[in-house]
Amino acid sequence: MSDINHHLCKVRTITNFLSLDADRSSWAAAIQEASDCCAQVSSALLQENYLVQSIRIVTNPFGEYLRTDHVDNAKQDLLYLSRLLQDANSGNDLRLRFAIGEARTIDEIKLLPELIKTFGDLCNVCVNIDMDDQGVLDNKTILASAKAVQHISTITPRGEGNFNFTVNFNCQPLIPYFPASYHRRELGRKLVIGLETPDLLVHELSVFNDLDENKNASHHTLHAGYYQVMHHALQQYIDDINRIVTTIKLPHGFNFSGFDSSAAPSKDCASMVEVYQQLGVEYFGAAGTVEASALLTRVFKSITSAELVGFSGLMLALTEDSGLAAGSINGDFDIRSLLTYSAVCGIGLDTVPIPGDTSIEKIAALMRDTGTMAYRLDKPLTVRVFPVPGLQAGDLTVFESDDLCNCAVLAVP
Numbered sequence: 001m002s003d004i005n006h007h008l009c010k011v012r013t014i015t016n017f018l019s020l021d022a023d024r025s026s027w028a029a030a031i032q033e034a035s036d037c038c039a040q041v042s043s044a045l046l047q048e049n050y051l052v053q054s055i056r057i058v059t060n061p062f063g064e065y066l067r068t069d070h071v072d073n074a075k076q077d078l079l080y081l082s083r084l085l086q087d088a089n090s091g092n093d094l095r096l097r098f099a100i101g102e103a104r105t106i107d108e109i110k111l112l113p114e115l116i117k118t119f120g121d122l123c124n125v126c127v128n129i130d131m132d133d134q135g136v137l138d139n140k141t142i143l144a145s146a147k148a149v150q151h152i153s154t155i156t157p158r159g160e161g162n163f164n165f166t167v168n169f170n171c172q173p174l175i176p177y178f179p180a181s182y183h184r185r186e187l188g189r190k191l192v193i194g195l196e197t198p199d200l201l202v203h204e205l206s207v208f209n210d211l212d213e214n215k216n217a218s219h220h221t222l223h224a225g226y227y228q229v230m231h232h233a234l235q236q237y238i239d240d241i242n243r244i245v246t247t248i249k250l251p252h253g254f255n256f257s258g259f260d261s262s263a264a265p266s267k268d269c270a271s272m273v274e275v276y277q278q279l280g281v282e283y284f285g286a287a288g289t290v291e292a293s294a295l296l297t298r299v300f301k302s303i304t305s306a307e308l309v310g311f312s313g314l315m316l317a318l319t320e321d322s323g324l325a326a327g328s329i330n331g332d333f334d335i336r337s338l339l340t341y342s343a344v345c346g347i348g349l350d351t352v353p354i355p356g357d358t359s360i361e362k363i364a365a366l367m368r369d370t371g372t373m374a375y376r377l378d379k380p381l382t383v384r385v386f387p388v389p390g391l392q393a394g395d396l397t398v399f400e401s402d403d404l405c406n407c408a409v410l411a412v413p
Helices: 024-047 071-088 106-122 139-155 157-164 198-210 219-246 272-278 289-300 322-330 335-341 360-376
Strands: 010-018 054-059 095-103 124-129 165-169 190-196 255-260 348-355 381-388
Touching (some): 024 054, 024 219, 071 095, 071 106, 095 106, 106 139, 106 157, 124 139, 157 165, 190 219, 198 219, 219 289, 272 289, 272 322, 335 360
Parallel strands (some): 010 054, 054 095
Antiparallel strands (some): 010 190
16 A cells, blocks of 8 residues: 555545534634634644645534524524634635534424525535334425425525535434534534545555456455455545544644544545446446445445544535536436435435426425435435426536536436
8 A cells, every 4th residue: 555645635624513502792702712623623734734625613503592583583693603704714725614503493494595595605504304213204394394495496596505405314413524514512512524535545446456466356356455455545544634633632622523434525536436437337327336335335434443423434426526427417327326325325315406396295205215214224314405497307507616516407206
């Protein structure tokens, strides 16, 4: 295995978890302390030549500190928070993102479209859906969430506001990635690191495949080798970053809780499709995709030297991965394929464009299918779909967000 190459493994996020209360006079200090903590960790990592892409702050459920009796009051509170965040991040070149935690009531869910329309990336938010003892999901909350998705799509440009909203099933706190991230007050102040590692995986697999002894190796030998090289590479970088972070005396009572080991691809790195190709799959969606997905999931969950939190699994975010976006245009997979692959990986249906006229009932049914899998298989899954106004299945999106790749709209059967 090669020595540390900091260009292959980026720090996708330094995520800070804190709790706010209804006393607005306490917010400035809490936000500044969280920002200072992130900046201290970022500085230490940058000194060791790691690229840090963003810092993020996640709160307890927003109903515990925002005025939710009327949308205008909630907007006033978020405007005040946005100014505090801007002040706390002044002089910092890193992108600061903010999540208001989870919506826990139907009335809170009804506020989300207007809040997301107004505040965008400073209003990342999720809903957690429960399943009762009879194995039945909370369909009332699912329907309210589906209505919010549809509403967001009609009042934000090109429906892009749904980038900031997701519905969680069987997800625990301390996910560092938005918008599935949420926090609970009783957990105290926490810090979690998320990595971007597709470049690392492609590099290690490419080196392995180029070895003469692997040219005609058996399927079993290749897959055993794939697991070993990816596991050891990921372990090496996590160990190195863990060494850096654990030597820092975190300020203001924050505690380091560990890593989300997910590859977390973005537009600015290798596609997960390239990883699948290195694993011998002709293209993502071809025969062998499920097997490769299961192998990758094993790798992400194999880290033992550091605490793993969040998803720590295979993330297939359609419009955040250029290769997946291209595959959708080629017709390499459909929405049912993505749901099938979620059985052995994660994170469900993530950033998936669907026809703008998809009914609330169909969106809710997609959520119930995903939620049923999450609880049946005891794994975290989410639904983040983008109904795109005016577009039908097969049409190409025209997103303008810097975070999103344009791709084909997928049909909802």
